Structures are given as structure tokens and as C-alpha cells.
Amino acid sequence: MSDRERNKKRLLELLQTAGTGNAHCADCGAPDPDWASYKLGIFICLNCSGVHRNFPDISKVKSVRLDFWEDSTVEVKRVAVVLQFMTRNGNLHVKAKYEARVPAFYYIPRANDCLVLKEQWIRAKYERQEFMADGKTIPPPGNREGFLWKRGRDNAQFLRRRFVLLSKEGLLKYYTKEEGKYPKAVISIKDLNATFQTEKIGNPHGLQITYRKEGHTRNLFVYHESGKEIVDWFNALRAARLQYLKMTFPELPESELVPLITRNYVKQGFMEKTGPKQREPFKKRWFALDSQERRLLYYKNPLDAFEQGQVFIGSKEQGYDVSDDLPKGIRGNHWKAGLTIVTPQRKFVFTCPTEKEQREWLRSLRDVLSCPMTPLNLLSKTQGLGFALLAKGRGQKGASSLGFS
DSSP states (O other): OOHHHHHHHHHHHHHHOTTSOTTBOTTTOOBSOOEEETTTTEEEOHHHHHHHTTOTTTOOEEETTTSOOSGGGSTTSOHHHHHHHHHHSOHHHHHHHHTTTOOTTSOOOOTTSOHHHHHHHHIIIIISOTTOTTSOOOOOOOSEEEEEEEEOSSSSOEEEEEEEEETTTTEEEEESSTTOSSOSEEEEGGGOEEEEOHHHHTSTTOEEEEEEETTEEEEEEEEOSOHHHHHHHHHHHHHHHHHHHHHHOTTSOHHHHGGGSOOOOSEEEEEEEOOTTSOSOOEEEEEEEETTTTEEEEESSTTOSBOSEEEEOOOGGGTOEEESSOOTTOOOSSOOEEEEEEOSSOEEEEEESSHHHHHHHHHHHHHHHHSOOOHHHHHHHHTTOSSOOOSHHHHHHHHHTSOOO
């Protein structure tokens, strides 16, 4: 066996060694990482390796399977020394060093998250070393003020707007004039959600902020030229949300509150829908499934400021269900792959552009249906956490009055 083959075999063994965490990317948790930072001693995925390449003074990467791990390719260090370094470190060991003090509110990206979240997480860990046990103490974000580019409600223009976050008061404000005294909107943190929607917004730093306004979901679409700035805003909003949740639910442990800080949509995409009589023409609409609030919202266009309607998704015990077919005699306009949501009041009929999309929607909807109504859900409703119609009687009444037609 050549040195090259022996080195590759050893690296592949390290990937599978129990107790090292090497089987998942050290930065985003993606399974089966194919790359390694031999300067940090970790195994990472292809996407995260691209970020590591941007700061060679801190991290140097090579492919485990494709690159040659030979003396001539590892600069000063011999391959044997590098392999010993990789063996001595490993993902869990290095994470314990660089992630020793990650704040509870700080969003740790997962494999499917956008690049800007991964990039700023990686830079915060290794470049700025914000979370090391012996590092400089970083105070909580607290209040924040700055400018973001916000998409106009009635047009597609992004205009510079001043945003002010008052953490203690639990408020986010934005102003149309840079030195204006009166805000255009005052948003309560208790009703706020923030999620990166880079593809939908068409900007690599695009952030969607939603909140409740007069019984509807109001969407703000913003971005900043700086990836660090927009991620700092995102985590500042999360810190304010966690502070609100702790005050509202003092009896609950922090570990149960963290998943409620912000959330991503479980599934988004176009479907066609018909009306309550099921004789109305099918119309193409953009749908977003919010699993925490158990709502399927729909919009005429993906970047609409307000939804056109919504369907509450209760539990099977309450008489809700979803099937992979259309009622007899019903056919879609352009798309044939259908699905039907059954509620105690009526059936909602949709068609999907492909059978693959149909399967994804069915899986996502069934996941929501299978989740029981928890005491926390009910407590959240009574104490004002979002627009969750969660009590059985109230939920069924709300589902029929949400204007989906």
C-alpha cells in the first residue's frame, strides 16, 4: 500500500471513529463530511470548506477523498504530523474549545441554512473567537440601531430605512426618514419572527421579518450589504425574543424556550387552489407552512406584504386530516397532482406542480397533524405568544373564519 493510500485510509477511519463527532460537519452538522481543515483539526462539509478557504491564516482545507495528502502538499508539516494532529483533535474536541460560550439566543446554522448564516458562524468561531472560554466577554446585544434596505409594501423598490430595537421594552421600530421622530411601525417582540429567505428575496443577505397586524401576518423584507451586520441584527432580535419569553414563561427552562425564539417555514412553494364550493377556477398562489402556529398561509406573490388567507391545521383528534387525492369530479387547471386538507368545517383542495412537490407537502402537513396540542401551546395562546389558535373549540372556530376562499 502506497503512502497516499495509507494516509487516505487513515483519514477515512478518523471520519468514522466513535466519540469524535467527525461523522458530521463541525460547523453545520451535515452528515458525511468530505473535507478537513488540517490547521484546526476538524472535518467539514463542502459548503463550509468554501468559507474556510477565505481565511487561510486560520484554516487550511483539503478534500479527504480527492486531494493528495503527501509530504509535498502539506507545506512545512509532514503528513504523519498532520494525521497525528487530526487524530489528537477531531470535531468534538475542537468544538469544546471554540464553542465554549455560545449564547442561548445565538443561532447555530444547520446543513440546509443559507450561506450567510454559516459564514458568520464560522467567522465568529475561528476568526473572531467570540465563544472561547478564555476569550473576551461579549455583552448581550441589547438595544440596536442602524439602517437596513427594506422592500416597499406596494412596489419592488428597496429603500434605506432606520431600524431601532429596544430590547428592554420589547419593541422594534422603523422610520422612513433618517432623522424622523415618528416611526412608520412599532412592532412588538412578542409577535415577531425573523427568518432568512435569501432565494425568495433575491439577495444573499435577505431577511424576512413577520409580525401580527390587525389579525393578519405582516411581512417585511430587508437586507444589508454586510453579512455580519444582517446576522448581528438577526441575533439581536433573537436575544430580545428570548428575553421576552423568559419574562412571559418564568416557570419553563431555557431549553424549552430556545426553539420558540424564531422559526423557519417547514415548506414553501406554489400550488393551485380552488374555492369553498370546489367549482371555482383554480388559481396559482404562493404557500408557506408555519408549523409552530399550525397555519398554512397563502399569498398571490411570494413577496406580498400580507397573506390573502390561511388555514389552521389542527390535530387528527380534532377532525383534521390530509389526503393525496382530489374530490371526485375535480380537476386542477394546469397541475394534476392533488391534495386535500380536511377540517371540521370544509375541505381545502390544492394541486401541486409535480408529484415530488405533492409528496413534500403531504409529508410536511402530516408532520404538523401528528404533533399533539401541548400545554405549552395552550399557554402560549392565552399569554399572547403569536397567533396560535390552539384550544380545540377556539381552534375549530378560527379555522373557519380565517378567510380562505
